[in-house]
Amino acid sequence: xxxxxQLDSHVSxxxxxxxxxxxxxxxxxxxxxxxxxxxxxxGLQLLLKYTSAATLVKGINGFEAEFKKSETSFHLTKPSxxxxxxxxxxxxxxxxxxxxxxxxxxxxxxxxxx
Amino acid sequence: EPEVTQTPSxxxxxxxxxxxxxxxxxxxxxxxxxxxxxxxxxxxxLVSFYNNEISEKSEIFDDQxxxxxxxxxxxxxxxxxxxxxDSAMYFCASSGTLAGQETQYFGPGTRLLVL
Numbered sequence: 001x002x003x004x005x006q007l008d009s010h011v012s013x014x015x016x017x018x019x020x021x022x023x024x025x026x027x028x029x030x031x032x033x034x035x036x037x038x039x040x041x042x043g044l045q046l047l048l049k050y051t052s053a054a055t056l057v058k059g060i061n062g063f064e065a066e067f068k069k070s071e072t073s074f075h076l077t078k079p080s081x082x083x084x085x086x087x088x089x090x091x092x093x094x095x096x097x098x099x100x101x102x103x104x105x106x107x108x109x110x111x112x113x114x
Numbered sequence: 115e116p117e118v119t120q121t122p123s124x125x126x127x128x129x130x131x132x133x134x135x136x137x138x139x140x141x142x143x144x145x146x147x148x149x150x151x152x153x154x155x156x157x158x159x160l161v162s163f164y165n166n167e168i169s170e171k172s173e174i175f176d177d178q179x180x181x182x183x184x185x186x187x188x189x190x191x192x193x194x195x196x197x198x199x200d201s202a203m204y205f206c207a208s209s210g211t212l213a214g215q216e217t218q219y220f221g222p223g224t225r226l227l228v229l
Binding site: 036041042046101102105106107 | 117118120123155156157158159162170172205207217218219220221222223
């Protein structure tokens with residue numbers, strides 16, 4: 001079985017300050033991990049994915065995430081928040097036990113203050 | 115960049131009515147999916163579809179639900195007799211392959227409200 005826990009339902013930062021969105025996962029096998037972003041009235045857009053290659057994954061819009069097996073974490077970071085980063089972010093795990101069906105976290109709402 | 119599209123963006127219906135949600139997946143993709151997100155809850159997998167048949171479905175996907183690929187481009191989700199608890203955002207997705215590490219591309223969603 002696989003599961004995802006996004007530790008914060010809301011994260012609030014000031015523009016220009018670092019962003020940290022936390023995600024922990026549970027998986028029986030080496031999983032694939034994804035971060036998706038959803039802007040209002042838009043679909044889910046892939047930010048980045050980890051698929052057992054480099055543990056530090058760089059994505060679009062300056063985001064990156066580090067896969068830490070010992071901590072079962074896949075936290076999303078960005079050095080400097082921009083107003084346009086305000087959105088809902090979803091951590092997703094799949095591939096556990098050969099299943100392609102992804103399991104979504106509850107989402108973290110990122111609020112960016114001017 | 116190719117994208118998944120969905121229509122309508124919003125639908126309001128009366129309890130007991132049938133609704134059909136439509137999706138146009140990315141043209142060279144072979145695997146199609148439906149998910150739903152009830153307000154304030156997680157995105158949940160409903161069903162996957164490949165080669166004109168259901169590959170896998172969740173326990174949510176009961177006899178009230180059906181999927182179809184009526185032509186070469188559309189992928190539909192039908193809810194036969196809607197219930198209040200079917201109110202949710204429904205997302206369609208498609209991917210090129212079925213592997214767990216394959217990226218699924220999502221549409222913008224259809225917000226369904228059952229009254």
